[in-house]
Amino acid sequence: MRKPIIAGNWKMNKTIAEALELVRAVRAGVRDISAVETVVCPPFVALQAVSEALTKSNVGVGAQNVFYEEKGAYTGEIAPGMLEGLVDYCIIGHSERRGYFGETDEWVNKKAKALLAHGITPIICVGESLEQNQAGETDAFVRSQVQKALAGLSAEQVARLVIAYEPIWAIGTGLTATPIDANRIISLSIRGAIAEMYDEATAQAIRIQYGGSAKPENIASFMEQPDIDGALVGGASLKADSFVTMVRETERVLARV
Numbered sequence: 001m002r003k004p005i006i007a008g009n010w011k012m013n014k015t016i017a018e019a020l021e022l023v024r025a026v027r028a029g030v031r032d033i034s035a036v037e038t039v040v041c042p043p044f045v046a047l048q049a050v051s052e053a054l055t056k057s058n059v060g061v062g063a064q065n066v067f068y069e070e071k072g073a074y075t076g077e078i079a080p081g082m083l084e085g086l087v088d089y090c091i092i093g094h095s096e097r098r099g100y101f102g103e104t105d106e107w108v109n110k111k112a113k114a115l116l117a118h119g120i121t122p123i124i125c126v127g128e129s130l131e132q133n134q135a136g137e138t139d140a141f142v143r144s145q146v147q148k149a150l151a152g153l154s155a156e157q158v159a160r161l162v163i164a165y166e167p168i169w170a171i172g173t174g175l176t177a178t179p180i181d182a183n184r185i186i187s188l189s190i191r192g193a194i195a196e197m198y199d200e201a202t203a204q205a206i207r208i209q210y211g212g213s214a215k216p217e218n219i220a221s222f223m224e225q226p227d228i229d230g231a232l233v234g235g236a237s238l239k240a241d242s243f244v245t246m247v248r249e250t251e252r253v254l255a256r257v
Contacts (some may be wrong), residue, residue, distance in 0.1 A: 002207050004223065004254065005162060005230040006122060006247050007039035007062060008237025009211075019046035020053055022240055028055045029244030034058065036250045037230070039089055040237070041080060044078060051086045062089030062123065065097060068110035080114040090115050091232070093125040095148060095168045105148035112149060117158055123148050123162045123232065125211070126190070130169035138167075142189040147197060155198040159205035164232040165189055172210030172234060179218075182210045183225035191227060216245040223253040 014022060019042045030038045041062035042050045051061050063086075067077035083090060084116070093108035112122045126145040128138045142165070150158055165186050169177050177185070186208045195203035210222045211232035222228050230250065236242045 002205070002229045003035070003037055005018050005037040005039060005207055005251050006233065006243075006250055007041060007089065007091075007162075007164075007208060007209070007230070008233045008243050009041045009064060009094070010238060011044065011064070011096070011234065012043060013238055014042060015048060016046045016049050018025040019043075019050050022238070023050050023053050023059065025240030026243055027054060027059050029240060030059060030247050033058070033247060033251055035254050036247050038247050040092055041089070043208070047083075047086050058074060060088040061086065062091060063087045063120075064091050064094070066090050066092065066106065066111055066115060066120075070114075080111075080118040080120060083115075083120060084118045087120060087193070089121045089123050089162070091123045091125065091164075093145075095125060095127060095171060099168075105145055108145075108149045109151050112153065112161070116153070116225040120160060121160060123164055125164045125166050125232070127166040127171075127189075127212070132167060138185060139189045142185060143193045146190055146193040150197060150220065151203040155202045158194060158198060159202050162209060162230075164211045165190060166211035166232060168212075172213070172215055176213045177210070177219060179221045179225050179228070181211075182222065183227050186210070211225050214246070216242050216249065219246045220249045220253050222251045 039060040039062050041064050063083050066080050092111040097103045115122045128141045132141050167177050191203040207229040209230040209232045210228050214231040214233050215236040
């Protein structure tokens with residue numbers, strides 16, 4: 001059985017002091033939970049402090065981005081080796097990175113390979129725009145993103161990844177895909193693409209989250225779906241009580257299954 005993973009993407013929020021206050025509350029709130037993996041992804045400037053604050057806890061740490069080169073004249077970028085030892089996970093391919101900063105599928109693929117080389121698990125984001133969704137292009141577009149992101153990776157590497165299905169039209173808008181629709185896309189377009197590229201065992205091993213206005217009020221309905229293995233949480237991860245509630249709701253759903 002795949003272990004659900006609830007990861008909080010803080011985006012460009014929280015000072016170091018605010019980050020520490022938040023993670024201490026999260027750590028206390030989930031300290032008795034083992035059936036669900038909890039991860040926080042603070043801004044780069046807070047990674048060191050947050051990593052130290054969560055030492056010997058059951059809360060993992062992730063970065064929000066990385067560059068694929070080991071070092072060099074890339075002002076403002078962070079190399080994968082700089083994250084090694086600080087984080088367990090790293091988000092790549094988020095629609096905001098693709099949309100605002102022009103990051104491509106090829107870059108996502110290079111970043112995935114660079115992170116894996118340093119023992120860091122990528123959380124690879126995929127998802128379609130509202131226009132693509134309404135035009136019936138979701139399946140083809142998401143499949144293409146998955147295929148390009150995983151190009152050149154072994155089945156063993158892919159099985160250890162996390163993919164986040166985040167329909168772009170649902171991020172920060174208050175709109176969400178229905179749980180049934182999200183599960184269908186994850187099952188057919190993401191696991192289906194992986195099964196075609198590798199095999200069914202690899203497709204069933206990889207954990208796939210839902211993201212896009214996920215919050216305490218709707219998390220249980222997503223976690224009840226058989227192919228959804230957690231959530232990549234945005235705004236709701238910025239408050240300890242709402243984020244902890246989402247982890248606990250996920251645990252409650254698991255107990256009923």
